[in-house]
Amino acid sequence: MVDLQGYDFSSHLHLFHIKGYDMLLDVNSGSIHVLDEQARSFIQELIKADGNWSVAHKEFAAHYDREMGNEVQRELEQAYHEGSMFSLPEDLLSFNYGHAVPKSICLNIAHICNMRCRYCFAEQGSFGQAREIMSQDVARRAVDFLITASGERNNLELDFFGGEPLLNFDVVKETVAYGRERAAVAGKRFNFTLTTNALNLDEEKRNYLIDEGIAIIMSLDGRPEVNDRMRIHPEGAGTYHDIVSRIREMVAMQPVSYFVRGTFTAENLDFSRDFLHLCELGFENISLEPVTGGEPGIALEEEHLFQIMAEYEELAEIIWAREQDNKPVNFFHFNLELNRGPCLPKRITGCGAGIEYLAVTPGGDIYPCHQFIGQSEFKMGNVAEQGLDQSIKDRFAWNTVPHKGCLQCWARFYCGGGCHAAAFFANGDLSKPYQMACAMHKKRLEAAFYLAAKRIGG
Amino acid sequence: MAEHRLPKPRVEGSNPFSRSIKLLLYYLKEGDRMSNHIKTIVKPNLKSDKDTNCRECQASCQSACKTSCTVGNQVCNK
Ligand code: SF4
Ligand code: SF4
16 A cells, blocks of 8 residues: 555645546646546545545545445556656755756847837836837847857747837847857857737738748737727727738748737736637637736736636637637647656746846846846846856746745646746745736646646547 | 546435446446546656756747746757
């Protein structure tokens, strides 16, 4: 009999019910199981009994056949021997960033914007800083910085971000050419992405992005009235009709990779309708993200969580129905890599901000990530010099799952300890995860597990 | 992965007779499910051997998401 006395069930197992399924995540192995009623009930008794099998059997037998309990136990023990049940944690403190080096930058190529989105964390593109665009010189230095700083790493990433990057399109083109040239000499490879509001995504730019194989992320919030309440022109009119045709034209050209990305706020808590709208427009790669911060009325509050949870379930249902209908759609946040996901060290170190991932302002200043731009205590350096502020690096390198009080949370290997920036802006402390984000993340995981169960079992 | 079997039906109620009938019907319909209370849909996959931590995979915020840390979505490059 497997000895479970002292096993920390609440940290190592996650038992949950979603839409008619009883499911169990074995946290440390990443295994996921679908349970029938007897298995669910037996496991509940086992947890209540602190791993004492005889007590669990006794309680179970009050409702079910004793033999049924034996069957469940046999299966649990078999799964245990396969490594997919009651697994134990590894020594997470022994994992760290290892030899991690910067390999990915968010290049804020323009701190100006041609929209005035009401929820913009970049304060209409400027991040509270001067409205400027990046010069070719700074962009080149950023590329050089990354090539040198990335040492042995071969796969480099560069995202053109802003503000609105298409407002500095010549520098985008120059930087791509320069990056490719420098990477070839260094034996490395650049993956370019560009995040745009699509307002200036005209034919010339679309052709360019296709020819260069640049992955593209285009913002659109969903239904016209929802988009137009938030994503507006400087003079206040909505942008939906200007951008939707451009995005559709771009998608029709089949970019190497694309996402249509929307934001939901307290004003569209029924965001599954927006998701549906984006599906109906023919988009197959969609991301809808909770707004970060925002003025009262827009910001997400705890009282909204109940509805948000229900909407995520609804989203899973829509996705499932479309799959049945042979019209699959890829929702970024349910798109878990369940079998070929990252290794444990990567999972516990999280997003890599400040270590592997950096953001660069038009003036060349370096911050741990796009969300920290303009926070002077987080300025790490400038692309004109090699080297980064060691004490800031250390703060981020330390801020991993085992150091953040996340060791009891079942979601710890999927969220990587959560967003540093959300923790900092919500709680004034990098290491205090923002609980709203945690709750939403957990729900998205459950929905993704549920979809996995549906796909396998129908 | 083993062939999928449906979880057994919820057999509610305290009447053992009706419970056994329902289960019997279920077994008749679904075949022998006596050893199938737990269906594993994802096998163990969290790895940390010496070949890991190479850091060649994508940074999580470098994709469609710029607001939440979604390491679980990344694909291992190895
Ligand atoms: S950040 Fe939140 S969701 Fe992630 S492991 Fe920590 S507590 Fe859990
Ligand atoms: S701190 Fe947050 S926003 Fe910044 S890179 Fe990490 S997950 Fe993304």
